[in-house]
Amino acid sequence: MSAPEAETAMDLLELEGASLAPALAKQRWALVEFWADWCLFSRLLLPKSRWLAARYGERLLVARCRLDARDAAAAQFGIRYMPAVMLFAAGKPRLRWYGDTPVRLLERAIESLVENHRD
Numbered sequence: 001m002s003a004p005e006a007e008t009a010m011d012l013l014e015l016e017g018a019s020l021a022p023a024l025a026k027q028r029w030a031l032v033e034f035w036a037d038w039c040l041f042s043r044l045l046l047p048k049s050r051w052l053a054a055r056y057g058e059r060l061l062v063a064r065c066r067l068d069a070r071d072a073a074a075a076q077f078g079i080r081y082m083p084a085v086m087l088f089a090a091g092k093p094r095l096r097w098y099g100d101t102p103v104r105l106l107e108r109a110i111e112s113l114v115e116n117h118r119d
Contacts, residue, residue, distance in 0.1 A: 012053045013063035017073035020065050021091070029060035029114045030088040031106065034067050034074070039082040041100045048103045052110070060114055087113060 015023055015032075024030055033049045035042035046064070053062035067074045067082070077086065077093055087095040087109055095109050 012049055013061065015063050015065040017065065017067055017071035020073050023061060023063060024088055024091040027061040027088075028090060031056070031060060031062045031110065032086050032088065033064045034077075034079050034082065034084040034086070035064055036067055036082045042083040044100045045083050045085070048101075048106070051103065052106060055107075056110055056114070060110065089113065 013023065020032070024032075031049075031052060033042075033045055035045065049062060049064055056062060065073065067079065073079075077084075081098045083099065085097045085101050085106065086093045087106075094113060097105065
């Protein structure tokens, strides 16, 4: 599957740092993009995140979480660079990537961790 060129109609769940923990608690699996207004690479990831939400949104939470330097979520998950993408299992980070992550890499991680661990 190739990277999406255009954004899909599916909306991502948009979170702030304080709303992240409750959202993660409701889902077994989650893919969260941590982003900031000032980050160019965050803008490059947005179409990819929307595409992943459209493709996998029924099987896992796909969200973007806006962070700033004062946000406790950045410290809680050890995020030092923007953007960061994390795949969560039961509210705990399992995998993480930084920068303009290729969509195929994210797909493979989702497939291996989520699709192969169905109950």
